[in-house]
Amino acid sequence: MNTVNTQTNNKVRQFQQVLEIIEKHNYDKTRLITILQQVQHEYRYLPQEVLTYVATALNMPVAEVYGVATFYAHFSLEAKGKYVIKVCDGTACHVKGSSKLLDTLRGKLRLSEQKHTTDDMLFTIEAVSCLGACGLAPVMVINEKVYGEVNTKKCNAILEEILAGETAAAVDENSL
């Protein structure tokens, strides 16, 4: 099977998951937040159309579902990359140069304050407030993994490592 097919089948599976999630929760409006959490887990964000679908299935106004999805900080309405890089911009990290770290990352991935996600959907950069690891400032988190005292050199190394892993995986898949 080639990559195109894996991707599209993945999408079919995602949507089937949505159907199952809604069913599992019995079309119950009061479970909206849990349902959205699980849907987000599938897509890594909440696509508009899927939110509309959820609203229809739960028989609620779309605006209400959208209101809930935008209220909680842990929901995202934007598609995010495979690697979500959270850079702490809390006071301690700020003092220790987190803005420079942000600049470096954005420069390297050709992102900006407006553009958060790379076109190949690999990386998303988010500036967040205090991650609670001020002792390690400046701190960044990539998909749950915490990196402390990140300077430019360390930052570069981390990115290189991820990219190397990705290339290897792609080669593997093609040779199947």
Place this chain on the structure above:
Amino acid sequence: METKGIINIDGINVPIENEKNVLELIRKADIELPTFCYHSHLSTYGACRLCVSDIDGMGIQATCSVPPRDGMVVKTNTAEVRQIRKVNLELLLANHDVSCPSCSRSNNCKLQDLTRRLGVTKVRFKKTDKVEPIDNKSWSIVHDPNKCVLCGDCVRACKEIQSVGAIEFVNRGAKTTVAPAFLKSLADVECVYCGQCVAVCPVGALTPKPETEEVWKAINDPDKYVVAQLAPAVRVALGEGFGMEAGSATTGQIVAALKRLGFDQVYDTSFAADLTVLEEATEFIQRKLKGENLPQFTSCCPSWVKFAEQYYPELLPNLSSCKSPQQMFGSVARETLPKLLGIKPEQLVIVSIMPCTAKKFEAKREEFIHEGVAEVDHVLTTEGLGRMIHETGLQFRKLTPESFDLPLGFKTGAGVIFGNTGGVSEAVLRFAYEKITGEKLAANDFKMVRGMDGIRSAELEIGSIKLKLAVAHSLSNARILCEKIVAGESDYDLIEVMACPGGCIAGGGQPISFEPDFREKRAQSLYNVDKQLQLHKSQENPYVKELYQMILGEVGGHKAHELLHTHYHGRKRITEQLLTIRDTEHPKIEVCVCVGTNCFLKGSQELLKKLMQYVTENKLEDIVGFEGQEEMVDVKATFCFERCDRGPVLRVNQHVIEHASFEKAKKVLDQEIARIGALMNA
């Protein structure tokens, strides 16, 4: 009334009766405590905290959220309480762009009023300087989030009064706004344009869409001949914008004002309401005799019509096919006036003055535009006309009353009470009684359909026919009845629906009133106008009779149908959205399954699942053609083909399948695969 205790407010004892909260008791003690987020007909939200008072043993409380208890001691006026109120008001102001001089609500704004009353002279909090886009796209309502103080009144009105929920609080913290889903425009969502959000907004964040400039332009154009039609409810509300009592009837002054503004003729929508009565009652009697499409719903209210199209497509055959009086007037005027007035058809400009924001939308419905010519060109709301009069400086209250022009300005009282909830039913009964029994109606009033209860029903016998009717105002009440009908639990014959609580007299285009009983006052005033008129039954309107003789032929006949009736269609709630499940670019076969609410309820989710399964199990996604891998079948979910009454609906390439089943869909899909296979082999 039974007393449930006593509460002491600023030293005065006030008996507790049925008040829901301390605020209502404070108001009963004639203290007009400032409030932003409290409306007696909505749920309590407790967000503005202007209604705070000091309650012994409880401290400072938002009185709208505290139920009264015997023995409570309340101080509404302590230094601390006054200070808190001021600070809260300042916070509200900090959210607001303070563009007051250019705001259409400038003369009737709670924020301005309270700022003055509470003596707030400066705002110490930083202004939000971000300018948010104004939503100007719908025909009915303008939403300017920069003026919003986030009281949430509109959100609750839309949900609680209308059960629509088109707008919501979005985002959190400093970024909070009120908006439709995905920040879309009101034009692109399920909003029914009733304007009840406008009617509760304390500031100018939600306002009726102005059309005054277009109207001025027509009036100032010497080639145009501009006629006005005046809806019944306008005459008992416009005066409020000029400092008059709620419910003051100013029909004659309005006619005079319109003439002074430059309208060439001034007619009465009530004339067309008389016409509606004849058509609608005749249609009803026919349906009743045949036992077809009952209950018959009224169709005068465009918000209700859009609501039914969106939520109850299966009930659309039950709606009367009659156009609303506004549109009947438009058709008849286009048909008759050019000849009557000796003008060319293209010179005629028809302007309605309506209590309603949804009428603006109605006038633009494609069913009412024929070869590019709209039945009604422009719709002014009552408040819009008020602004035009203010603009000219005409002293409205001093105008000498004038009378409507004939023939389209002549009406009976039946056509006037149309503006009240229950009015359409009553007018229809006055006709149906005489039509069915062949006898003269002795007393004209059918008081059983009057009143302000949300759903009222009545059973009556006319001749040998038993009738059961219901009157609902507010769409949440209409929804209750619709659900019953869909569930097969209702045996009504006739149901009148008006979206606005109280009927058109409290429409979203009327002057905004925060007086508790303004609805009752306006309604009573319309009943009084009926009393004062010569005639009370539509069938007695001599000009209506003449119109049938000269032009329309028979009531309910061919020509009448052409001019006075219309049709409805299922309608999507949210604009174009497609759920791409696979995301292929050029599949040879595209299967789109509707997952809009109506189709969803009829099992489209199961259909979608089975089709996805069929496609993956049989590996139909891709085939290896001579150019290598090609995308064959893609299944997608889409929201609403607007054929909701025939759901579930799906489409396989260009073939639309209604009442679809998996077997039907599979058959068409297999045919398509075979067809394309043959093409490729050729």
